[in-house]
Amino acid sequence: MSSLTIASPADFHVHLRQGSLCKLTTPHVKQGGFDLAYVMPNLKPPVTNVEQALAYKAELEAIDSSVEYLMTLYLSPELTPEEIRKAKVAGITGVKSYPRGVTTNSDGGIESYEAYYPVFAAMEEEDMVLNLHGEVPSDADTDTHVLNAEARFLPHLHKLHARFPALRIVLEHATTRAAIDAVRACGPTVAATITAHHLALVVDDWAGQSWNFCKPVAKFPSDRTALREVIREGHPRVFLGSDSAPHPPHSKSVSSPDHGCAAGIYTSPVLLPLVAHLLESFGALDRLEGFVSTFGRRFYKRELSADAAPPSVQLRKVPEGNTIEKEYTSADDSLVPFWAGKQIGWEIVRS
Template structure:
């Protein structure tokens, strides 16, 4: 039997939703992860101290006794300034910028990327050391949206060199190349983008539970992402973008975008890294890099995984996970405090 011990695994891009959905999915992440960066695109979005603190409290209530730190984010608004952000600096791990209407609950996002308009907020974030996370897609042809957004990343990186900018859930080789050109650019990579291409989503019968934004790309993009993850690229970290939706909104016209991977993320990552003889690098991909990039110290937690197969449940509540009903090759054997 092969086993792997992970210390303080982190998910640096997680959707927990709210209400009954929060109560269903939050314990699943809190069981196996030491912490996660929580996305703010609720209805209404998290844009102030009151809503941020209230949401954090609802998360803590949902996870019960699990050892888990919800790293909170604000939904980016151009009107944020130093006076507004300074009192929140210790409570806000990052601020998430969405182009308006580009993904789930992003209608209140940014329209256009005029640096003069964005400067007060971004300068304040630079001074306070609050990273900027971006869902980086244009409104162009769906397969080109991320590639078309790379110049925006680069313009922001040049204009605000002291601002850490995280390119969220990257899907293209072009995004990886941008990392090498700018010291203040970083990236998260999801589990599903390490495994699938557009062909898996729509090459045969449509697979709604694999439909996400940004959409899965070409085999060569997947291979580039996989190389970066397997080699524990120091500027890349795991962010599941696990995005739960009720089954009836996925298996429907106007299919909701999102892949639910939170409960099986660590076992599938262990299986993937083991297949490539890179198990020794998984600790960096799922924890060490994120701790350094975000300057965080997560709660102590040990997760022991083994190459013992497990069958993935058909559903968690109303949510269908990736690999539903299938057998995966690894499983979590034990979770404990250090």
């Protein structure tokens, strides 16, 4: 196969940050081949109300209006059922839950899900999406750490689904076989996203290599196999959420005594060719459109209209290899992408 045409790819988990960095990252959504971005709310301060979300959306649209931005709110004590109903009317799509302290800008994350049951009930009534960062905080007393934090979170997923069976829930950036099995076991209102980098990495790739460090961390080869298998199967409730997370190079390459290196991998500028390259490597290239467009759009009720030809992106095979840029820069910022300088086998056809 030398070329592919993909109908309107959608990234259902992306970090675009704020300020000058936002001006660098936002155009990369389209550059990477995507027409829709599901935008995370963990800014400083986090996006906790409708006015903030709409202001953020306007900022993104002013940078690049060719992309559809779906906005989210940060689950916090300030979020009320009344704000959820207001958000629905305003066109905000979902709410993101971060357990306290597990990842970038999650210091205001939650410690108890039960306290938010009235919010979840309102979300269920309004048909909004709950996005779960599926980890629990590390705890030496219970031997909880980055390698088992996802598995120990899964009982929370099952409990939430049982309590709110009509609430659409997405287990974000699944990394383990246990997570895939948990989503399979739930009903049609529960889905999972998988990142490009978790299809490539295992624990050996980030241990001692800060550029490959993210949260949740990549796990064991058997877990990566499970992620690849569910994509090769074409499971309709598993789709792409890149978790593309930009950090300045100094915060990735240098660890501080208090915080270590920044957790996050940046894939937006090369996302669609990268995903095509990875899926081809494990025999799932024929599942590309479902994984990057159809399945996620269906779950989020953003399906393409049957009455008009949808926008599409054309990919072509590059036998000699397409080299990923080593760095993306602006006057104020620079970012190093995943697999910088490495060759992949696909590229976007530019008009």
